[in-house]
Amino acid sequence: MSSPQTPAALLATRRITRLLGATLALAVIGMSAVLTALPAQADSAVSARSAKFTIHGAGWGHGWGMSQYGAYGAARKGLSWKQILAFYYRGTQLSTMPSGTRIKVWITADNDSSLRVLPASGLTVRDTSGHSYRLPTGSNYTSWRISRSGTGYRLAYRTRSGSYLTKSTGLTTGTWSFSTPSKIVKVVLPSGSVRSYRGTMALIKRGSGGRTINNVLLEDYVRGVVPAEMPTSWAPDAVRAQAVAARSYAVRLRDVGQYSGYDICDTTACQVYGGMGRETSNGSAAVRATAGTIVTYRGKVALTQFASSNGGYSAGGDYPYLAAQRDPYDGVIKSQAWTRVISATSVSRAWPSVGTVKQLQITSRDGAGAWGGRVKTIKIIGTSRTATVSGTTFQHMFGMRSSLYMVAGSSTPVAGVAAPVVQKQSSARSVVQKQSSARPVVQKQSSARPVVQKQSETWPVAHQPSATYPTLPGRYPEPGSPSNTDRSAE
Numbered sequence: 001m002s003s004p005q006t007p008a009a010l011l012a013t014r015r016i017t018r019l020l021g022a023t024l025a026l027a028v029i030g031m032s033a034v035l036t037a038l039p040a041q042a043d044s045a046v047s048a049r050s051a052k053f054t055i056h057g058a059g060w061g062h063g064w065g066m067s068q069y070g071a072y073g074a075a076r077k078g079l080s081w082k083q084i085l086a087f088y089y090r091g092t093q094l095s096t097m098p099s100g101t102r103i104k105v106w107i108t109a110d111n112d113s114s115l116r117v118l119p120a121s122g123l124t125v126r127d128t129s130g131h132s133y134r135l136p137t138g139s140n141y142t143s144w145r146i147s148r149s150g151t152g153y154r155l156a157y158r159t160r161s162g163s164y165l166t167k168s169t170g171l172t173t174g175t176w177s178f179s180t181p182s183k184i185v186k187v188v189l190p191s192g193s194v195r196s197y198r199g200t201m202a203l204i205k206r207g208s209g210g211r212t213i214n215n216v217l218l219e220d221y222v223r224g225v226v227p228a229e230m231p232t233s234w235a236p237d238a239v240r241a242q243a244v245a246a247r248s249y250a251v252r253l254r255d256v257g258q259y260s261g262y263d264i265c266d267t268t269a270c271q272v273y274g275g276m277g278r279e280t281s282n283g284s285a286a287v288r289a290t291a292g293t294i295v296t297y298r299g300k301v302a303l304t305q306f307a308s309s310n311g312g313y314s315a316g317g318d319y320p321y322l323a324a325q326r327d328p329y330d331g332v333i334k335s336q337a338w339t340r341v342i343s344a345t346s347v348s349r350a351w352p353s354v355g356t357v358k359q360l361q362i363t364s365r366d367g368a369g370a371w372g373g374r375v376k377t378i379k380i381i382g383t384s385r386t387a388t389v390s391g392t393t394f395q396h397m398f399g400m401r402s403s404l405y406m407v408a409g410s411s412t413p414v415a416g417v418a419a420p421v422v423q424k425q426s427s428a429r430s431v432v433q434k435q436s437s438a439r440p441v442v443q444k445q446s447s448a449r450p451v452v453q454k455q456s457e458t459w460p461v462a463h464q465p466s467a468t469y470p471t472l473p474g475r476y477p478e479p480g481s482p483s484n485t486d487r488s489a490e
Helices: 007-032 068-076 081-088 218-229 236-256 281-289 344-350 391-397 482-487
Strands: 052-058 093-096 102-106 114-117 124-126 132-134 143-149 152-158 164-167 176-179 184-188 194-198 200-206 209-217 293-297 337-343 357-365 375-382 386-390 405-407
Touching: 052 344, 068 081, 068 236, 081 236, 102 218, 102 236, 114 200, 114 209, 143 176, 143 200, 143 209, 184 200, 194 209, 209 218, 218 236, 218 281, 236 281, 236 293, 337 344, 344 357, 357 405, 375 391, 386 391
Parallel strands: none
Antiparallel strands: 052 337, 052 405, 093 293, 102 209, 114 143, 114 184, 124 132, 124 176, 143 152, 152 164, 176 200, 184 194, 200 209, 357 375, 375 386
């Protein structure tokens, strides 16, 4: 163990470290601006060995935008949260949202077309016309429920015996919501579990049923997102960068999503949000330190996609600030290489029309990264026919972490980008340290939601999402964007 430094020496060391980090950041940004993607060429075909194919890969998630592990590595190298954002979202600026900005979040786990909450002092039901009804308290009222009734709503309370009794309110048929003086509402989910949310809770109409919506201040929302997307035990500047990316992502979806009755959902299909139960002291500190800050590009909020790891090279997105570039920080904390062994029989089961699978051949890549870049197409060569599928389709079929991979034994004609050192991937996923309830994620788009999606898995530890975490938001393209059709499977 090294001897402790004096305060003056420690301060000097920190200053030197930050100066070196800033210099490295500027050097990397300047260098990346002149890098060009390498030409994509076909790999050689590989025959199964002992009826198996070995796949080597790197990264976790789609690779667009910020690498969560990379943010952690960059922070450890001395970069500030502003420098981290400047590196991953090139050419962008930082702006500030008004302090009273609100966002409407669809709480997907409350899926029984009603909204049930626990009693609280001052609990009130309101409609959109400004009318309100203050709910009585007492041991007879164990919970309150708003449900649909014709074109409007019905309010009922649950008795100690478990039955529901209707309560007349005199409210209109406009959307009803619960609120309290404390600005905290405790929601009872269909499973019986209880979640606390800041702001108000409403049941919006959807056909003859309804959806539960949390109308919450943007800053309170981000407090419930950051710990769910990245371990807040990580370096403070990495967590702050995550806070800004999450805030920007939410505002972007709000501004362009045009979803009916809400701005964003609470799963990896959008961005993971768990309300007050997911908040941590470190996460809240990161939100306060970056209060209201968002990433913008030419005056508009940027699509701040992020993923657990990009494998050392980010993927090119739909906007200039999501350009493909080398990432010297992604592997600082840990190697992001992985290995997956796939049986030829499992490939045949997935594509039975090819017959017995004999060979695999990667036929095109995007030109950015190890082995020539992420796989765009791969051939499955069998005894009956040959099928060509997208690299992401093959990836997800076999639970691989990313589309940056190669088939062991093939020759990859592109040189220039060093392949990562491969580690064996555990049957499930590599995890990073666990953070309080969250981890970086990469996730998928749910059937209900539009897009920007993430791949779920584990955290980065830097985001290799933990077993509990989904995927990173901002990970997928926006609805209607050129990449959405091609990459929605990610």
